[in-house]
Amino acid sequence: MNANKIPDIIIGRLPVYLRALQHMQDMGLKTTSSQELGERVGISAAQIRKDISQFGEFGKQGTGYSIEYLIKQLREILKVDRIWDMVIVGAGDMGHAVANYQGFSDRGFSIVAIFDNDKSKVGQKIGQFTIEDSETMVNRIKSLDVKIAMLSVPASAAQAVADQLMQAGVRAILNYAPISLNVPNNVKVQYIDPSTHLQRMTYYL
Amino acid sequence: MNANKIPDIIIGRLPVYLRALQHMQDMGLKTTSSQELGERVGISAAQIRKDISQFGEFGKQGTGYSIEYLIKQLREILKVDRIWDMVIVGAGDMGHAVANYQGFSDRGFSIVAIFDNDKSKVGQKIGQFTIEDSETMVNRIKSLDVKIAMLSVPASAAQAVADQLMQAGVRAILNYAPISLNVPNNVKVQYIDPSTHLQRMTYYL
DNA sequence: TAGATTGTTAATCGATTAACAATC
DNA sequence: TAGATTGTTAATCGATTAACAATC
Numbered sequence: 001m002n003a004n005k006i007p008d009i010i011i012g013r014l015p016v017y018l019r020a021l022q023h024m025q026d027m028g029l030k031t032t033s034s035q036e037l038g039e040r041v042g043i044s045a046a047q048i049r050k051d052i053s054q055f056g057e058f059g060k061q062g063t064g065y066s067i068e069y070l071i072k073q074l075r076e077i078l079k080v081d082r083i084w085d086m087v088i089v090g091a092g093d094m095g096h097a098v099a100n101y102q103g104f105s106d107r108g109f110s111i112v113a114i115f116d117n118d119k120s121k122v123g124q125k126i127g128q129f130t131i132e133d134s135e136t137m138v139n140r141i142k143s144l145d146v147k148i149a150m151l152s153v154p155a156s157a158a159q160a161v162a163d164q165l166m167q168a169g170v171r172a173i174l175n176y177a178p179i180s181l182n183v184p185n186n187v188k189v190q191y192i193d194p195s196t197h198l199q200r201m202t203y204y205l
Numbered sequence: 206m207n208a209n210k211i212p213d214i215i216i217g218r219l220p221v222y223l224r225a226l227q228h229m230q231d232m233g234l235k236t237t238s239s240q241e242l243g244e245r246v247g248i249s250a251a252q253i254r255k256d257i258s259q260f261g262e263f264g265k266q267g268t269g270y271s272i273e274y275l276i277k278q279l280r281e282i283l284k285v286d287r288i289w290d291m292v293i294v295g296a297g298d299m300g301h302a303v304a305n306y307q308g309f310s311d312r313g314f315s316i317v318a319i320f321d322n323d324k325s326k327v328g329q330k331i332g333q334f335t336i337e338d339s340e341t342m343v344n345r346i347k348s349l350d351v352k353i354a355m356l357s358v359p360a361s362a363a364q365a366v367a368d369q370l371m372q373a374g375v376r377a378i379l380n381y382a383p384i385s386l387n388v389p390n391n392v393k394v395q396y397i398d399p400s401t402h403l404q405r406m407t408y409y410l
Numbered sequence: 411t412a413g414a415t416t417g418t419t420a421a422t423c424g425a426t427t428a429a430c431a432a433t434c
Numbered sequence: 435t436a437g438a439t440t441g442t443t444a445a446t447c448g449a450t451t452a453a454c455a456a457t458c
Binding site: 011012014015016018019020023040041042077078079080084086093094096097098100101103104107108109147148150155171172174178179180182188190192193194195196197198199200201202203204205 | 216219220221223224225228245246247282284285291299301302303305308309313314352353360376377383384385387393395398399400401402403405406407408409410
Binding site for chain 2: 414
Protein backbone atom coordinates (compact mmCIF):
# COMPACT_ATOMS: atom_id res chain seq x y z
CA MET A 1 0.00 0.00 0.00
CA ASN A 2 1.57 3.26 -1.07
CA ALA A 3 -1.18 5.66 -0.11
CA ASN A 4 -1.83 6.44 3.47
CA LYS A 5 -5.51 6.73 4.15
CA ILE A 6 -7.95 5.19 1.71
CA PRO A 7 -11.56 6.41 1.91
CA ASP A 8 -14.03 3.80 3.11
CA ILE A 9 -16.18 4.35 0.06
CA ILE A 10 -13.38 2.99 -2.11
CA ILE A 11 -12.82 0.01 0.18
CA GLY A 12 -16.52 -0.73 -0.19
CA ARG A 13 -16.24 -1.01 -3.95
CA LEU A 14 -13.24 -3.34 -4.00
CA PRO A 15 -15.21 -6.46 -2.97
CA VAL A 16 -17.63 -5.73 -5.83
CA TYR A 17 -14.74 -5.55 -8.29
CA LEU A 18 -13.30 -8.72 -6.83
CA ARG A 19 -16.58 -10.58 -7.16
CA ALA A 20 -16.95 -9.53 -10.79
CA LEU A 21 -13.33 -10.45 -11.59
CA GLN A 22 -13.73 -13.90 -10.06
CA HIS A 23 -16.85 -14.35 -12.13
CA MET A 24 -14.95 -13.38 -15.29
CA GLN A 25 -12.18 -15.76 -14.35
CA ASP A 26 -14.71 -18.57 -13.91
CA MET A 27 -15.90 -17.77 -17.42
CA GLY A 28 -12.38 -18.30 -18.69
CA LEU A 29 -11.42 -14.68 -19.35
CA LYS A 30 -7.78 -13.73 -18.86
CA THR A 31 -7.67 -9.95 -19.11
CA THR A 32 -10.12 -7.09 -18.77
CA SER A 33 -10.22 -3.31 -18.98
CA SER A 34 -11.58 -0.64 -16.69
CA GLN A 35 -14.21 -0.12 -19.38
CA GLU A 36 -15.40 -3.71 -19.39
CA LEU A 37 -15.27 -4.14 -15.63
CA GLY A 38 -17.13 -0.88 -15.23
CA GLU A 39 -19.96 -2.01 -17.46
CA ARG A 40 -20.31 -5.19 -15.45
CA VAL A 41 -20.56 -3.52 -12.08
CA GLY A 42 -22.23 -0.27 -13.12
CA ILE A 43 -19.35 2.06 -12.24
CA SER A 44 -17.47 4.42 -14.55
CA ALA A 45 -14.18 3.28 -16.05
CA ALA A 46 -12.44 6.36 -14.70
CA GLN A 47 -13.52 5.59 -11.19
CA ILE A 48 -12.36 2.01 -11.39
CA ARG A 49 -8.93 3.08 -12.62
CA LYS A 50 -8.72 5.68 -9.90
CA ASP A 51 -9.79 3.26 -7.17
CA ILE A 52 -7.33 0.59 -8.23
CA SER A 53 -4.46 3.03 -8.70
CA GLN A 54 -4.71 3.99 -5.03
CA PHE A 55 -2.92 0.74 -4.27
CA GLY A 56 -0.40 0.40 -7.07
CA GLU A 57 0.01 0.13 -10.81
CA PHE A 58 -1.67 -3.16 -11.57
CA GLY A 59 -2.58 -2.58 -15.22
CA LYS A 60 -0.78 -2.21 -18.52
CA GLN A 61 -1.42 0.54 -21.02
CA GLY A 62 -2.92 -0.83 -24.18
CA THR A 63 -3.95 -4.19 -22.74
CA GLY A 64 -5.69 -3.51 -19.45
CA TYR A 65 -5.55 -5.74 -16.37
CA SER A 66 -4.60 -9.38 -15.96
CA ILE A 67 -7.64 -10.80 -14.17
CA GLU A 68 -5.60 -13.32 -12.22
CA TYR A 69 -3.10 -10.72 -11.06
CA LEU A 70 -5.73 -8.15 -10.15
CA ILE A 71 -7.67 -10.73 -8.14
CA LYS A 72 -4.49 -11.60 -6.27
CA GLN A 73 -3.79 -7.95 -5.51
CA LEU A 74 -7.34 -7.19 -4.38
CA ARG A 75 -7.37 -10.23 -2.13
CA GLU A 76 -4.20 -9.02 -0.48
CA ILE A 77 -5.50 -5.48 -0.10
CA LEU A 78 -8.76 -6.69 1.44
CA LYS A 79 -6.84 -9.26 3.54
CA VAL A 80 -8.83 -12.14 2.11
CA ASP A 81 -5.69 -13.84 0.82
CA ARG A 82 -6.26 -16.00 3.93
CA ILE A 83 -9.20 -17.68 5.69
CA TRP A 84 -10.96 -15.81 8.48
CA ASP A 85 -12.74 -17.83 11.14
CA MET A 86 -16.21 -16.63 12.02
CA VAL A 87 -18.95 -17.43 14.51
CA ILE A 88 -22.71 -17.20 14.13
CA VAL A 89 -24.82 -16.06 17.07
CA GLY A 90 -28.49 -16.98 16.82
CA ALA A 91 -29.63 -20.29 15.38
CA GLY A 92 -33.04 -19.25 14.05
CA ASP A 93 -34.07 -19.46 10.42
CA MET A 94 -31.52 -16.86 9.38
CA GLY A 95 -28.76 -18.48 11.42
CA HIS A 96 -29.54 -21.77 9.73
CA ALA A 97 -29.49 -20.25 6.25
CA VAL A 98 -26.19 -18.53 6.92
CA ALA A 99 -24.68 -21.68 8.44
CA ASN A 100 -25.67 -23.70 5.38
CA TYR A 101 -24.49 -21.09 2.89
CA GLN A 102 -21.75 -22.54 0.69
CA GLY A 103 -20.37 -19.28 -0.64
CA PHE A 104 -18.02 -18.29 2.18
CA SER A 105 -15.09 -20.65 1.74
CA ASP A 106 -13.79 -19.34 -1.56
CA ARG A 107 -14.28 -15.74 -0.51
CA GLY A 108 -12.00 -15.97 2.51
CA PHE A 109 -14.25 -17.08 5.36
CA SER A 110 -14.99 -20.16 7.44
CA ILE A 111 -17.63 -20.70 10.10
CA VAL A 112 -16.21 -22.35 13.22
CA ALA A 113 -19.03 -22.16 15.78
CA ILE A 114 -22.71 -21.36 16.25
CA PHE A 115 -24.30 -20.18 19.48
CA ASP A 116 -27.84 -19.82 20.77
CA ASN A 117 -29.27 -18.99 24.18
CA ASP A 118 -32.20 -21.38 23.79
CA LYS A 119 -31.26 -24.46 25.85
CA SER A 120 -33.56 -26.62 23.77
CA LYS A 121 -31.49 -25.83 20.67
CA VAL A 122 -28.11 -26.32 22.33
CA GLY A 123 -26.58 -29.60 21.24
CA GLN A 124 -28.63 -29.80 18.04
CA LYS A 125 -26.85 -30.02 14.71
CA ILE A 126 -26.80 -27.60 11.80
CA GLY A 127 -24.92 -29.33 9.02
CA GLN A 128 -21.65 -30.35 10.63
CA PHE A 129 -21.94 -27.81 13.45
CA THR A 130 -23.34 -28.37 16.92
CA ILE A 131 -25.19 -25.42 18.42
CA GLU A 132 -23.35 -24.24 21.52
CA ASP A 133 -24.68 -22.47 24.60
CA SER A 134 -24.43 -18.66 24.56
CA GLU A 135 -23.26 -18.79 28.17
CA THR A 136 -20.00 -20.32 27.03
CA MET A 137 -19.69 -17.94 24.07
CA VAL A 138 -17.29 -15.31 25.37
CA ASN A 139 -14.68 -17.75 26.56
CA ARG A 140 -15.09 -19.96 23.53
CA ILE A 141 -14.58 -17.07 21.12
CA LYS A 142 -11.54 -15.93 23.07
CA SER A 143 -9.98 -19.37 22.94
CA LEU A 144 -10.73 -19.70 19.23
CA ASP A 145 -9.34 -16.17 18.70
CA VAL A 146 -12.17 -15.30 16.35
CA LYS A 147 -12.45 -11.69 15.13
CA ILE A 148 -15.58 -11.84 12.98
CA ALA A 149 -19.16 -12.62 14.01
CA MET A 150 -22.48 -12.81 12.24
CA LEU A 151 -25.34 -11.71 14.40
CA SER A 152 -28.73 -13.29 13.69
CA VAL A 153 -30.54 -12.82 17.00
CA PRO A 154 -33.75 -10.79 17.55
CA ALA A 155 -33.31 -7.03 17.54
CA SER A 156 -34.12 -6.88 21.23
CA ALA A 157 -31.05 -8.97 22.08
CA ALA A 158 -28.65 -7.63 19.46
CA GLN A 159 -26.92 -4.87 21.42
CA ALA A 160 -26.31 -7.05 24.48
CA VAL A 161 -24.88 -9.83 22.32
CA ALA A 162 -22.76 -7.35 20.40
CA ASP A 163 -21.34 -6.10 23.71
CA GLN A 164 -20.41 -9.66 24.66
CA LEU A 165 -18.84 -10.25 21.26
CA MET A 166 -16.66 -7.18 21.63
CA GLN A 167 -15.69 -8.29 25.10
CA ALA A 168 -14.60 -11.57 23.54
CA GLY A 169 -12.37 -9.73 21.08
CA VAL A 170 -14.61 -9.61 18.01
CA ARG A 171 -13.78 -6.66 15.78
CA ALA A 172 -16.17 -7.09 12.86
CA ILE A 173 -19.88 -7.80 13.06
CA LEU A 174 -22.22 -8.62 10.21
CA ASN A 175 -25.54 -7.66 11.75
CA TYR A 176 -28.71 -9.34 10.52
CA ALA A 177 -30.76 -7.86 13.34
CA PRO A 178 -32.82 -4.84 12.25
CA ILE A 179 -31.29 -2.35 14.67
CA SER A 180 -28.37 0.08 14.71
CA LEU A 181 -25.58 -1.10 16.97
CA ASN A 182 -23.52 1.12 19.20
CA VAL A 183 -19.86 0.22 18.88
CA PRO A 184 -16.51 1.98 19.41
CA ASN A 185 -14.74 2.90 16.19
CA ASN A 186 -12.20 0.12 16.36
CA VAL A 187 -15.09 -2.26 15.73
CA LYS A 188 -16.71 -2.45 12.30
CA VAL A 189 -20.36 -3.26 11.66
CA GLN A 190 -22.12 -4.03 8.41
CA TYR A 191 -25.90 -4.20 8.26
CA ILE A 192 -28.11 -6.64 6.41
CA ASP A 193 -31.72 -5.65 6.89
CA PRO A 194 -33.96 -6.64 4.00
CA SER A 195 -36.71 -4.19 4.99
CA THR A 196 -34.27 -1.29 4.95
CA HIS A 197 -33.02 -2.30 1.53
CA LEU A 198 -36.57 -2.65 0.24
CA GLN A 199 -37.62 0.73 1.62
CA ARG A 200 -34.76 2.29 -0.25
CA MET A 201 -36.32 1.10 -3.48
CA THR A 202 -40.01 1.84 -2.88
CA TYR A 203 -39.28 5.57 -2.99
CA TYR A 204 -38.65 5.17 -6.72
CA LEU A 205 -41.71 3.05 -7.51
CA MET B 206 -42.23 16.97 -1.41
CA ASN B 207 -41.07 20.50 -2.13
CA ALA B 208 -37.63 19.75 -3.56
CA ASN B 209 -37.29 18.35 -7.01
CA LYS B 210 -34.53 15.79 -7.14
CA ILE B 211 -33.39 14.18 -3.91
CA PRO B 212 -29.98 12.46 -3.98
CA ASP B 213 -30.11 8.70 -3.61
CA ILE B 214 -27.67 8.84 -0.72
CA ILE B 215 -30.29 10.72 1.31
CA ILE B 216 -33.04 8.29 0.33
CA GLY B 217 -30.78 5.52 1.58
CA ARG B 218 -30.57 7.04 5.05
CA LEU B 219 -34.29 7.57 5.51
CA PRO B 220 -35.08 3.89 6.17
CA VAL B 221 -32.37 3.90 8.83
CA TYR B 222 -33.96 6.91 10.52
CA LEU B 223 -37.36 5.28 10.24
CA ARG B 224 -36.14 2.06 11.82
CA ALA B 225 -34.58 3.95 14.73
CA LEU B 226 -37.69 6.07 15.22
CA GLN B 227 -39.93 3.03 15.30
CA HIS B 228 -37.62 1.51 17.85
CA MET B 229 -37.85 4.64 20.00
CA GLN B 230 -41.61 4.60 19.66
CA ASP B 231 -41.69 0.97 20.80
CA MET B 232 -39.73 2.09 23.84
CA GLY B 233 -42.45 4.61 24.63
CA LEU B 234 -40.63 7.79 23.61
CA LYS B 235 -42.75 10.61 22.20
CA THR B 236 -40.26 13.15 20.89
CA THR B 237 -36.63 13.20 19.83
CA SER B 238 -34.02 15.63 18.52
CA SER B 239 -31.61 15.49 15.60
CA GLN B 240 -28.91 15.15 18.25
CA GLU B 241 -30.44 12.07 19.89
CA LEU B 242 -31.44 10.40 16.64
CA GLY B 243 -27.97 11.05 15.28
CA GLU B 244 -26.30 9.35 18.22
CA ARG B 245 -28.49 6.30 17.74
CA VAL B 246 -27.74 5.84 14.07
CA GLY B 247 -24.20 7.20 13.99
CA ILE B 248 -24.88 10.22 11.80
CA SER B 249 -24.31 13.89 12.62
CA ALA B 250 -27.21 15.96 13.89
CA ALA B 251 -26.64 18.53 11.15
CA GLN B 252 -26.94 15.91 8.47
CA ILE B 253 -30.15 14.51 9.89
CA ARG B 254 -31.72 17.96 10.01
CA LYS B 255 -30.60 18.63 6.47
CA ASP B 256 -31.88 15.31 5.18
CA ILE B 257 -35.28 15.68 6.80
CA SER B 258 -35.66 19.31 5.77
CA GLN B 259 -35.44 18.27 2.10
CA PHE B 260 -39.03 17.11 2.42
CA GLY B 261 -40.64 19.68 4.69
CA GLU B 262 -40.52 21.30 8.10
CA PHE B 263 -41.36 18.40 10.37
CA GLY B 264 -39.72 19.62 13.58
CA LYS B 265 -40.26 22.36 16.11
CA GLN B 266 -37.55 24.70 17.38
CA GLY B 267 -36.87 24.11 21.02
CA THR B 268 -38.57 20.73 21.24
CA GLY B 269 -37.39 18.69 18.27
CA TYR B 270 -39.47 16.14 16.37
CA SER B 271 -42.64 14.30 17.30
CA ILE B 272 -41.66 10.66 16.77
CA GLU B 273 -45.13 9.63 15.68
CA TYR B 274 -45.41 12.47 13.19
CA LEU B 275 -41.93 12.00 11.77
CA ILE B 276 -42.59 8.28 11.31
CA LYS B 277 -45.78 9.08 9.46
CA GLN B 278 -43.99 11.54 7.20
CA LEU B 279 -41.07 9.21 6.45
CA ARG B 280 -43.44 6.38 5.65
CA GLU B 281 -45.22 8.58 3.16
CA ILE B 282 -41.99 9.79 1.60
CA LEU B 283 -40.67 6.24 1.23
CA LYS B 284 -44.10 5.06 0.07
CA VAL B 285 -44.35 2.49 2.83
CA ASP B 286 -47.56 4.01 4.17
CA ARG B 287 -49.08 1.04 2.34
CA ILE B 288 -48.34 -2.69 1.91
CA TRP B 289 -46.29 -3.80 -1.07
CA ASP B 290 -46.75 -7.32 -2.37
CA MET B 291 -43.56 -9.23 -3.06
CA VAL B 292 -42.52 -12.56 -4.55
CA ILE B 293 -39.54 -14.76 -3.69
CA VAL B 294 -37.74 -16.62 -6.43
CA GLY B 295 -35.61 -19.52 -5.23
CA ALA B 296 -36.75 -21.80 -2.41
CA GLY B 297 -33.36 -22.85 -1.08
CA ASP B 298 -32.15 -22.19 2.45
CA MET B 299 -32.11 -18.45 1.92
CA GLY B 300 -35.53 -18.46 0.28
CA HIS B 301 -36.88 -20.39 3.26
CA ALA B 302 -35.34 -17.99 5.77
CA VAL B 303 -36.72 -14.98 3.93
CA ALA B 304 -40.15 -16.60 3.58
CA ASN B 305 -40.27 -17.28 7.32
CA TYR B 306 -38.99 -13.85 8.31
CA GLN B 307 -41.58 -12.07 10.44
CA GLY B 308 -40.19 -8.56 10.06
CA PHE B 309 -41.73 -7.52 6.75
CA SER B 310 -45.36 -6.90 7.61
CA ASP B 311 -44.91 -3.89 9.87
CA ARG B 312 -42.34 -2.35 7.53
CA GLY B 313 -44.65 -2.20 4.55
CA PHE B 314 -44.20 -5.53 2.78
CA SER B 315 -46.06 -8.79 2.28
CA ILE B 316 -44.93 -11.96 0.54
CA VAL B 317 -47.57 -13.31 -1.84
CA ALA B 318 -45.82 -16.10 -3.76
CA ILE B 319 -42.66 -18.23 -3.91
CA PHE B 320 -41.24 -19.84 -7.03
CA ASP B 321 -38.63 -22.49 -7.76
CA ASN B 322 -37.60 -24.28 -10.94
CA ASP B 323 -36.99 -27.59 -9.12
CA LYS B 324 -40.06 -29.70 -9.89
CA SER B 325 -39.49 -31.78 -6.76
CA LYS B 326 -39.95 -28.65 -4.64
CA VAL B 327 -43.01 -27.37 -6.48
CA GLY B 328 -46.12 -28.00 -4.42
CA GLN B 329 -44.24 -28.20 -1.12
CA LYS B 330 -45.13 -25.81 1.66
CA ILE B 331 -43.08 -23.09 3.31
CA GLY B 332 -45.17 -21.81 6.19
CA GLN B 333 -48.49 -20.93 4.61
CA PHE B 334 -47.03 -20.65 1.11
CA THR B 335 -46.96 -23.32 -1.55
CA ILE B 336 -43.91 -23.31 -3.81
CA GLU B 337 -44.96 -22.59 -7.37
CA ASP B 338 -43.33 -23.60 -10.64
CA SER B 339 -40.97 -21.02 -12.19
CA GLU B 340 -42.49 -21.76 -15.56
CA THR B 341 -45.71 -20.10 -14.44
CA MET B 342 -43.88 -17.21 -12.82
CA VAL B 343 -44.08 -14.48 -15.44
CA ASN B 344 -47.82 -14.76 -15.96
CA ARG B 345 -48.49 -15.20 -12.26
CA ILE B 346 -46.53 -12.07 -11.36
CA LYS B 347 -48.32 -10.13 -14.07
CA SER B 348 -51.72 -11.21 -12.82
CA LEU B 349 -50.78 -10.43 -9.22
CA ASP B 350 -49.38 -7.07 -10.40
CA VAL B 351 -46.33 -7.45 -8.16
CA LYS B 352 -43.56 -4.88 -8.48
CA ILE B 353 -41.00 -6.18 -5.97
CA ALA B 354 -39.08 -9.46 -5.99
CA MET B 355 -36.50 -11.08 -3.77
CA LEU B 356 -34.04 -13.15 -5.70
CA SER B 357 -32.50 -16.11 -3.87
CA VAL B 358 -31.39 -18.33 -6.72
CA PRO B 359 -27.81 -19.40 -7.51
CA ALA B 360 -25.60 -16.73 -9.10
CA SER B 361 -25.53 -18.68 -12.35
CA ALA B 362 -29.30 -18.29 -12.76
CA ALA B 363 -29.73 -14.80 -11.34
CA GLN B 364 -29.48 -12.70 -14.51
CA ALA B 365 -31.87 -14.91 -16.48
CA VAL B 366 -34.40 -14.84 -13.65
CA ALA B 367 -34.00 -11.09 -13.27
CA ASP B 368 -34.74 -10.69 -16.99
CA GLN B 369 -37.93 -12.70 -16.55
CA LEU B 370 -38.93 -10.67 -13.51
CA MET B 371 -38.54 -7.44 -15.45
CA GLN B 372 -40.55 -8.90 -18.29
CA ALA B 373 -43.27 -9.61 -15.72
CA GLY B 374 -43.27 -5.98 -14.63
CA VAL B 375 -41.06 -6.16 -11.54
CA ARG B 376 -39.36 -2.83 -10.86
CA ALA B 377 -37.40 -3.52 -7.66
CA ILE B 378 -35.20 -6.52 -6.95
CA LEU B 379 -33.57 -7.45 -3.67
CA ASN B 380 -30.77 -9.66 -4.92
CA TYR B 381 -29.35 -12.32 -2.58
CA ALA B 382 -27.33 -13.89 -5.39
CA PRO B 383 -23.64 -12.91 -5.30
CA ILE B 384 -23.49 -11.29 -8.72
CA SER B 385 -24.04 -7.84 -10.22
CA LEU B 386 -27.23 -7.64 -12.25
CA ASN B 387 -27.62 -5.77 -15.47
CA VAL B 388 -30.84 -3.79 -15.41
CA PRO B 389 -32.19 -0.67 -17.14
CA ASN B 390 -32.33 2.38 -14.92
CA ASN B 391 -36.06 2.26 -14.39
CA VAL B 392 -35.44 -0.92 -12.37
CA LYS B 393 -33.83 -0.74 -8.94
CA VAL B 394 -31.60 -3.41 -7.45
CA GLN B 395 -30.30 -3.75 -3.91
CA TYR B 396 -27.63 -6.29 -3.10
CA ILE B 397 -27.33 -8.55 -0.09
CA ASP B 398 -24.11 -10.52 -0.33
CA PRO B 399 -22.66 -11.47 3.04
CA SER B 400 -19.18 -12.15 1.62
CA THR B 401 -19.02 -8.70 0.09
CA HIS B 402 -20.05 -7.11 3.38
CA LEU B 403 -17.48 -9.18 5.25
CA GLN B 404 -14.70 -8.29 2.82
CA ARG B 405 -15.45 -4.66 3.41
CA MET B 406 -14.55 -5.15 7.06
CA THR B 407 -11.49 -7.37 6.81
CA TYR B 408 -9.52 -4.51 5.30
CA TYR B 409 -9.63 -2.83 8.70
CA LEU B 410 -8.67 -5.89 10.77
C1' DT C 411 -38.63 34.68 29.72
C1' DA C 412 -34.51 31.63 29.03
C1' DG C 413 -33.11 27.55 27.02
C1' DA C 414 -33.29 24.46 23.40
C1' DT C 415 -33.41 23.07 18.83
C1' DT C 416 -34.85 23.62 14.22
C1' DG C 417 -34.12 24.93 9.23
C1' DT C 418 -30.93 27.04 6.31
C1' DT C 419 -26.87 29.38 4.56
C1' DA C 420 -22.14 29.52 3.52
C1' DA C 421 -17.83 27.27 3.94
C1' DT C 422 -15.42 23.20 3.75
C1' DC C 423 -14.44 18.92 2.48
C1' DG C 424 -14.43 14.90 -0.44
C1' DA C 425 -15.68 12.24 -4.54
C1' DT C 426 -16.36 11.84 -9.43
C1' DT C 427 -15.44 12.85 -14.10
C1' DA C 428 -13.05 14.41 -18.14
C1' DA C 429 -9.05 14.64 -20.51
C1' DC C 430 -4.65 13.33 -21.97
C1' DA C 431 0.36 12.22 -21.82
C1' DA C 432 2.67 8.02 -21.22
C1' DT C 433 3.36 3.66 -22.86
C1' DC C 434 2.32 -1.19 -23.72
C1' DT D 435 3.95 1.24 -36.08
C1' DA D 436 -0.97 2.28 -34.86
C1' DG D 437 -4.38 1.41 -31.61
C1' DA D 438 -5.69 0.80 -27.08
C1' DT D 439 -5.77 1.66 -22.38
C1' DT D 440 -3.57 2.89 -18.20
C1' DG D 441 -2.41 6.20 -14.34
C1' DT D 442 -2.85 10.81 -13.08
C1' DT D 443 -3.98 15.69 -13.10
C1' DA D 444 -7.14 19.36 -12.98
C1' DA D 445 -11.87 20.64 -13.16
C1' DT D 446 -16.29 19.75 -11.75
C1' DC D 447 -19.66 18.22 -9.03
C1' DG D 448 -21.87 16.87 -4.80
C1' DA D 449 -22.06 15.99 0.17
C1' DT D 450 -21.01 17.24 4.85
C1' DT D 451 -20.23 20.37 8.51
C1' DA D 452 -20.29 24.58 11.12
C1' DA D 453 -22.67 28.34 12.49
C1' DC D 454 -26.54 31.01 13.64
C1' DA D 455 -30.94 33.57 13.08
C1' DA D 456 -35.51 32.18 13.83
C1' DT D 457 -38.66 30.59 16.94
C1' DC D 458 -40.98 27.18 19.84
